[in-house]
Amino acid sequence: xxxxxxxxxxxxxxxAGGTALALVLSACAPQDDVVTLDxxxxxxxxxxxxxxxxxxxxxxxxxxxxxxxxxxxxxxAIRTLLVKDKTPDVLTLxxxxxxGELAEACVFADLSDLPVVEQVRPAVGDIIGDLGSCSADExxxxxxxxxxxxxxxxxxxxxxxxxxxxxxxxxxxxxxQTFEDAGVTPFYTTLKDAWTVSPAFVNLGGALQPEGFxxxxxxxxxxxxxxxxxxxxxxxxxxxxxxxxxxxGQDGAASRDYNAGNAAFGAGESAMYMQGSYAIPAIRASNPxxxxxxxxxxxxxxxEDTVVVSGVDVAVSVGRDTEHPEEARRFVEFLMSPEVVxxxxxxxxxxxxxxxxxxxxxxxxxxxxxxxxDNRIIGFIDHQLPASLPLPxxxxxxxxxxxxxxxxxVMDREWSKIAARTIPNEKD
Amino acid sequence: xxxxxxxxxxxxxxxxxxxxxxxxxxxxxLMVLPAVALFAVFHTLPLLTGMFFSLTNYAGYGEWSxxxxxxxxxxxxxxxxxxxxxxxxLFAIVSTIAVNIIALAVAIALNGRIRFKTGFRxxxxxxxxxxxxxxxxxxxxxxxxxxxxxxxxxxxxxxxTSILASPDTAWIGVVILSVWQxxxxxxxxxxxxxxxxxxxxxEAAALDGASPWKQFTSITFPMIGAFFTINMVLSLKNFLxxxxxxxxxxxxxxxTSTESISVLIYRGGFQGGEYGxxxxxxxxxxxxxxxISFIQLRILQRREASF
Numbered sequence: 001x002x003x004x005x006x007x008x009x010x011x012x013x014x015x016a017g018g019t020a021l022a023l024v025l026s027a028c029a030p031q032d033d034v035v036t037l038d039x040x041x042x043x044x045x046x047x048x049x050x051x052x053x054x055x056x057x058x059x060x061x062x063x064x065x066x067x068x069x070x071x072x073x074x075x076x077a078i079r080t081l082l083v084k085d086k087t088p089d090v091l092t093l094x095x096x097x098x099x100g101e102l103a104e105a106c107v108f109a110d111l112s113d114l115p116v117v118e119q120v121r122p123a124v125g126d127i128i129g130d131l132g133s134c135s136a137d138e139x140x141x142x143x144x145x146x147x148x149x150x151x152x153x154x155x156x157x158x159x160x161x162x163x164x165x166x167x168x169x170x171x172x173x174x175x176x177q178t179f180e181d182a183g184v185t186p187f188y189t190t191l192k193d194a195w196t197v198s199p200a201f202v203n204l205g206g207a208l209q210p211e212g213f214x215x216x217x218x219x220x221x222x223x224x225x226x227x228x229x230x231x232x233x234x235x236x237x238x239x240x241x242x243x244x245x246x247x248x249g250q251d252g253a254a255s256r257d258y259n260a261g262n263a264a265f266g267a268g269e270s271a272m273y274m275q276g277s278y279a280i281p282a283i284r285a286s287n288p289x290x291x292x293x294x295x296x297x298x299x300x301x302x303x304e305d306t307v308v309v310s311g312v313d314v315a316v317s318v319g320r321d322t323e324h325p326e327e328a329r330r331f332v333e334f335l336m337s338p339e340v341v342x343x344x345x346x347x348x349x350x351x352x353x354x355x356x357x358x359x360x361x362x363x364x365x366x367x368x369x370x371x372x373x374d375n376r377i378i379g380f381i382d383h384q385l386p387a388s389l390p391l392p393x394x395x396x397x398x399x400x401x402x403x404x405x406x407x408x409x410v411m412d413r414e415w416s417k418i419a420a421r422t423i424p425n426e427k428d
Numbered sequence: 429x430x431x432x433x434x435x436x437x438x439x440x441x442x443x444x445x446x447x448x449x450x451x452x453x454x455x456x457x458l459m460v461l462p463a464v465a466l467f468a469v470f471h472t473l474p475l476l477t478g479m480f481f482s483l484t485n486y487a488g489y490g491e492w493s494x495x496x497x498x499x500x501x502x503x504x505x506x507x508x509x510x511x512x513x514x515x516x517x518l519f520a521i522v523s524t525i526a527v528n529i530i531a532l533a534v535a536i537a538l539n540g541r542i543r544f545k546t547g548f549r550x551x552x553x554x555x556x557x558x559x560x561x562x563x564x565x566x567x568x569x570x571x572x573x574x575x576x577x578x579x580x581x582x583x584x585x586x587x588x589t590s591i592l593a594s595p596d597t598a599w600i601g602v603v604i605l606s607v608w609q610x611x612x613x614x615x616x617x618x619x620x621x622x623x624x625x626x627x628x629x630x631e632a633a634a635l636d637g638a639s640p641w642k643q644f645t646s647i648t649f650p651m652i653g654a655f656f657t658i659n660m661v662l663s664l665k666n667f668l669x670x671x672x673x674x675x676x677x678x679x680x681x682x683x684t685s686t687e688s689i690s691v692l693i694y695r696g697g698f699q700g701g702e703y704g705x706x707x708x709x710x711x712x713x714x715x716x717x718x719x720i721s722f723i724q725l726r727i728l729q730r731r732e733a734s735f
Contacts, residue, residue: 075699076698076699079488079489079698079699079701080698082488082489082490083488083489083703098699098701101487101701102489102490104490105487105489105490105491106490106491107489107490191593191682192572192592192593194679194681194682194683252576252589252593254589254590254593254594254682255572255573255576255589255590255592255593386700386701387699387700387701388696388700388701388702389700390684390695393680393681393682393683393684393687394683394684396681396682396683397595397682397683397684397685400593400594400595400682400683402683413507414508417502417505417506417508420502420505421498421499421502421702421705422485423485423493423495423498424485
């Protein structure tokens with residue numbers, strides 16, 4: 001069969017190439033003057049939200065088409081794309097340690113000249129800058145939304161049992177004991193998913209660790225065992241407290257996963273839930289009437305030391321070698337416009353990273369919002385750990401009944417082993 | 429396995445012209461060429477690329493530089509890798525033995541004079557054509573929800589918590605899924621073997637008054653020796669590479685209790701950004717598997733009955 005050359009042939013080729021390829025090949029665009037941006041979007045909860053944002057952007061920019069690419073297990077997917085040298089034009093990633101490693105490998109464009117960089121809250125800008133960047137004066141991602149990690153609680157159950165929101169560690173234990181005595185599960189724990197132990201680790205560890213712990217640990221490199229800071233020396237209190245809280249979990253926690261936890265907490269099966277703002281949309285999806293409140297982890301008995309752990313939930317980057325830098329920047333600027341950021345924050349129960357952003361009105365976040373506004377926030381400490389250290393797995397082992405001592409010595413050993421085999425590139 | 433002896437003897441020496449004709453025609457080599465080329469491009473070349481990257485600090489992206497044999501040196505001091513080796517070998521040996529016992533038993537049953545024989549053969553082959561990942565998620569649901577619910581209804585307290593939830597028992601779940609899935613293929617090979625045994629042997633043995641067990645140990649098992657060898661070698665090799673089963677059932681957990689070497693390589697290499705280091709691990713593992721398969725083949729072939 002012979003096809004006439006021209007548009008018909010190209011259409012057939014595009015179909016044959018499959019949708020996956022069509023996303024990459026801008027030659028498949030209906031007209032040559034339309035630029036197609038490949039937009040890698042990692043957050044499964046927000047596919048519809050980004051779809052709506054893209055529709056508005058395309059309506060305002062007829063020359064640009066944005067294709068949202070969403071895959072399960074985005075962390076692995078982006079690495080596979082990078083191995084094949086197929087960096088997406090625009091991408092969102094969770095602002096975690098893995099983002100930092102990619103940024104340090106110089107795969108993202110420098111966005112420091114974007115006007116919106118100046119409008120970001122300084123504390124939030126520091127969090128993302130601290131994760132890593134290609135060089136000191138570069139900005140490789142702009143924060144699009146912030147989360148906050150604390151303890152969610154069921155307001156109805158607290159009222160029913162006459163429990164006040166705890167502000168000290170002792171009050172938290174007393175509250176948990178009250179619920180347990182009354183036959184109510186204090187904390188719904190979900191140990192089938194290893195990562196769900198991490199929020200408690202980052203809150204307790206982050207609040208109780210000595211100043212500059214990770215910087216000093218990095219300076220020690222492989223000599224952690226004999227160094228002046230180490231997990232074994234500086235983390236016992238945090239880990240003891242973590243196991244204490246997990247001791248208040250329900251029976252059968254080992255076979256319950258995150259989704260089950262969201263549904264169970266939404267249904268009022270426990271008084272408290274150790275998850276952050278990102279879990280609220282899922283809990284509301286299972287029960288729209290869930291009466292959720294929140295408070296930060298009171299890690300010590302002095303409330304003035306209490307801080308909220310906040311991270312950049314969605315960071316926006318541009319591929320370093322994108323063929324359409326102008327259009328990509330236009331899309332990023334549109335994403336970062338105050339109304340888009342605000343709308344997204346409301347839909348996803350997130351915090352706006354913009355200094356001019358309105359305060360959050362979500363009642364479920366009311367307990368955490370003041371800390372955020374006062375800049376009493378710290379970053380996720382697990383983002384400081386190398387991705388090859390299986391922290392969630394070790395935490396899961398600990399929460400399932402492992403010993404604190406074993407956990408801490410394994411952390412020290414893995415840290416020094418990874419430090420020993422991480423050989424930096426020779427800088428030219 | 430001695431093919432030379434069975435060649436029919438020719439009367440007298442063949443004439444020289446006939447000998448020359450025994451040379452393999454060139455067209456045969458040409459026919460093999462495409463396969464060799466494809467194998468080289470899709471198998472040998474990636475293998476060599478991988479070996480090359482095992483000498484670098486490549487993270488899978490970005491810049492890299494040569495580190496010589498540093499990755500290999502570090503591998504030997506990594507107790508996490510020893511843990512993965514320990515789990516993988518324990519799992520592979522248990523599964524290989526279990527799958528061969530079960531497959532041989534089922535194959536003998538399906539080879540007997542039973543009703544709906546072909547129907548049963550089809551049913552027993554189904555696990556092999558299903559995707560392990562999909563079956564794995566189904567088993568995951570069964571282990572986590574159905575089995576505990578049934579155990580609770582029956583009052584069996586030891587099974588009311590999911591076996592996948594405990595670091596001590598999770599490996600049993602992986603063995604059950606793997607054996608269930610792998611048995612189908614081994615049954616087919618054993619069935620093929622059983623059909624090569626001449627029925628006269630059994631008739632003669634029955635006349636001599638040999639019991640069914642005696643018939644099995646003295647006729648059936650020795651006669652399918654070659655098939656037993658193949659099944660043992662292939663099972664062990666496949667189980668040493670266990671990956672999908674673990675990803676879908678336990679994702680290496682709880683903790684790191686079911687982390688096989690393949691899972692560790694994938695996790696550390698792709699998710700952990702240690703592509704060069706884990707490639708070195710993979711290269712060593714490749715040689716370990718080749719060596720084990722080779723030794724196993726030699727030992728098992730020696731005890732095969734020659735006929």
